[in-house]
Amino acid sequence: MPRTPMPEREGRLRALDFEEVNLGYTDQLAILEATRCLQCARPVCVDGCPVGVKINDFVAAVADGRFDEAGRIVATDNSLPAVCGRVCPQEIQCEGACVMGRRSSPIAIGHLERFVADRARGRGGEQAPATAPSGWSVAIVGSGPAGLACAADLSRLGHDVTVYEALHEAGGVLVYGIPEYRLPTAVVEAEVGRLEEMGVVFELNAPIGRAESIDDLLDRHDAVFIGIGAGLPRFLEVPGEHLVGVQSANEFLTRVNLMGANRSDAETPVLVGKRVAVIGGGNTALDAVRTALRAGADSATVYYRRTEDEMPARREEIRHAREEGVHFEFLLNPVGFGGSERVETMELVRMRQTEPGDDGRRSVEPIEGSEVAVPVDTVVVAVGNAPNPMLSGTPDLTMSRRGTIVTDEVGMTDKPGVFAGGDIVTGGATVILAMGAGRRAAQGIDAFLRSGALVEID
Ligand code: FAD
Ligand code: SF4
Numbered sequence: 001m002p003r004t005p006m007p008e009r010e011g012r013l014r015a016l017d018f019e020e021v022n023l024g025y026t027d028q029l030a031i032l033e034a035t036r037c038l039q040c041a042r043p044v045c046v047d048g049c050p051v052g053v054k055i056n057d058f059v060a061a062v063a064d065g066r067f068d069e070a071g072r073i074v075a076t077d078n079s080l081p082a083v084c085g086r087v088c089p090q091e092i093q094c095e096g097a098c099v100m101g102r103r104s105s106p107i108a109i110g111h112l113e114r115f116v117a118d119r120a121r122g123r124g125g126e127q128a129p130a131t132a133p134s135g136w137s138v139a140i141v142g143s144g145p146a147g148l149a150c151a152a153d154l155s156r157l158g159h160d161v162t163v164y165e166a167l168h169e170a171g172g173v174l175v176y177g178i179p180e181y182r183l184p185t186a187v188v189e190a191e192v193g194r195l196e197e198m199g200v201v202f203e204l205n206a207p208i209g210r211a212e213s214i215d216d217l218l219d220r221h222d223a224v225f226i227g228i229g230a231g232l233p234r235f236l237e238v239p240g241e242h243l244v245g246v247q248s249a250n251e252f253l254t255r256v257n258l259m260g261a262n263r264s265d266a267e268t269p270v271l272v273g274k275r276v277a278v279i280g281g282g283n284t285a286l287d288a289v290r291t292a293l294r295a296g297a298d299s300a301t302v303y304y305r306r307t308e309d310e311m312p313a314r315r316e317e318i319r320h321a322r323e324e325g326v327h328f329e330f331l332l333n334p335v336g337f338g339g340s341e342r343v344e345t346m347e348l349v350r351m352r353q354t355e356p357g358d359d360g361r362r363s364v365e366p367i368e369g370s371e372v373a374v375p376v377d378t379v380v381v382a383v384g385n386a387p388n389p390m391l392s393g394t395p396d397l398t399m400s401r402r403g404t405i406v407t408d409e410v411g412m413t414d415k416p417g418v419f420a421g422g423d424i425v426t427g428g429a430t431v432i433l434a435m436g437a438g439r440r441a442a443q444g445i446d447a448f449l450r451s452g453a454l455v456e457i458d
Contacts, residue, residue: 003105004033011323015293018180021320022086025115027067034063037107040099045109048097051436053077055094055109062112071120074113079152080145080435082121082187083174085114087283088432089314121190131158136449139164139221141208141391144172145431146227146422148191149438150445151200154225157446161200162221166207166390169258172229174431176254177284179291182317209390214397214418223417223445226405227438230423232386236279240337241381245273249280249288249382262295273377274298277346279334280382281311286318288380289326297378300326305333305351306364333366337379346376385428402427410444411437416453419445 007023008014014021025033043056054073061070074081090096090110098106137160140147148171151161169175171188196202208214208228217224233248235241252270255261261270276292278285281304292300302321304311307330311318322328331351338345350370353362387403396415398406404427405420407413413420421437423429 001032001036001104003036003108004029004111006108006111008320011320012325014181015290015324018294020184021181022111022114024118025111027065030062030067030112030115031065033108034059034112036100037063038100044097044099045094045107049077049094050430050432051077051439053081053094053113058116059107059109059112062116067116067119070112070116074116075120078113078432078435079149079439080191080431081113082117083145083183083191084432084435085110085112085117086183086187087178087314089430091315093432121187131156133160134158134449136160136222137162137220138445138449139217139224140227141214141217141224142166142172142227142229142422142424143170143192143202144227144229144422144434145174146229146424146434146438146441147172147225148195149435150225150227150421150442151195151438152198153439153442154445155195155198155200157442159446159449162203163195163200164203164206164208164212164217166205166228167258168204170202170204172227173231176258177250177287179253179257179287179294181290181294182287207390209394214391214394214415218417222449223419225411225438225441225445226391226413226418226420226424227422227434228388228391228424229434230385230387230428232388233381234384234386235381236334236383238334238336240339240343243337243339243343244341245339245343245377246337246379246381249278249284249380250385252288252380253284253291256291256295262291270295272297275376276300276378276380277374277376278302278380278382280304280384281306281313282382282384283313283317284385285380285382286313286321288382290317290321290324292378292380293324293326301329302326303329303332303334303346303348305331307331307353331364332372333364334379335371337376338373343376343379345373346379347371347373385423387424387427409440410447411441412444412448417448419448 037059045055058070058073094109095106140163143165170192174188233250272295276297278289332348336347349366351364398414411419411421419441421441422434
């Protein structure tokens, strides 16, 4: 049986608005897809999932129509299943390991996970069992997937949890980076709402490191978890990058996603010109280019210095972008921008692949004299992010040369009582890895609080 396609909105029509592209499986489609699963004796898909979701068990429950049970099985290992089902790079994780991939196409694990999570959300979700209050209080800095997952587990363990978030909305990249048409804000809001019901307090517009330091937080909390992500955009550092109309993907996406800057009545609208060029090949580049189309660009093109096969973006995003009318240009790298005040042209050099090195990987190098110039009105640079530097001056917090926070395997830093996880520790990674790090740190914090170490610190 072929893989059950995800119902989705028609490409050109959906590029006109921010409504979700994928519509979700119905009960019948979910059962149809789940019955394709071979129920392997050794389910290698579970090894492919960074948090070890018991995929074989939840898929078997879906196949039997036991949807609530399927939801419970997923929720044991994954506290953000409605998010992960939508945005995990399944092709290199769970689905990449699925043996059905060798015979035909892998089981649509992500689509099924989304199905059970959405169904549980629609029914109000599971009530967390009441836990006796521990009397300890923990501060979480940053409300991305690492912070949210850490907050959920600590609250379940009976601790008082306060989340400090710099922006005016909770969710981290899930709300300011990933657009609505891929991950509706309502999904993240439901998760934040669930945490609030459990007693987690959210302090928004609270950037730690400015008015308040980590040491200030340690004065009123017993432990701190830092999950501030890798939100500092990298630039190309080529001539003309200062011109009006050249901006980072972070700025572009945050302004559209959080401030509605694509609307003409916005206080500071983003000026999306007719011809938009997006530089990069990851999820961020794809989110920016598809957002540019929805914000009114006549043409939107991705320029990537390697080949399509090497693009780190999820395959589904690349396919969706093409269907919506996005153009792709490969083996081209910007070397400068021209214009008097606003950007008018982008200069690119053609790249070629080198012979494979000792590790078997090909690199790319510029072809001398191959420069071309293309007319552009807006350029969005999406070539990666560096760790957020706001807490780098915190005393006793060891940072790596890359600017990440150094921790042990449960997220404990060198500063007593302070833990960290997610992109601020690994550098830019994925939602599921950040979430897994938040959960491990919650266990580490709980063990730390109960160990008596706190008394020694006091
Ligand atoms: P973040 O999600 O970055 O959250 C950090 C939070 O901390 C933010 O809310 C920030 O405002 C807050 N903060 C920062 N400094 C402070 C401070 N000093 N005080 C208080 N709060 C602070 N991954 C996938 O798996 N699939 C995808 O499809 C995908 N698409 C992506 C698209 C984009 C545009 C981007 C940028 C990333 C994408 N990623 C994707 C990567 C993924 O979103 C990140 O790896 C993940 O969100 C990291 O989680 P985090 O909790 O560590 O940090
Ligand atoms: Fe796959 Fe991600 Fe779900 Fe794990 S959390 S089963 S990797 S979709």
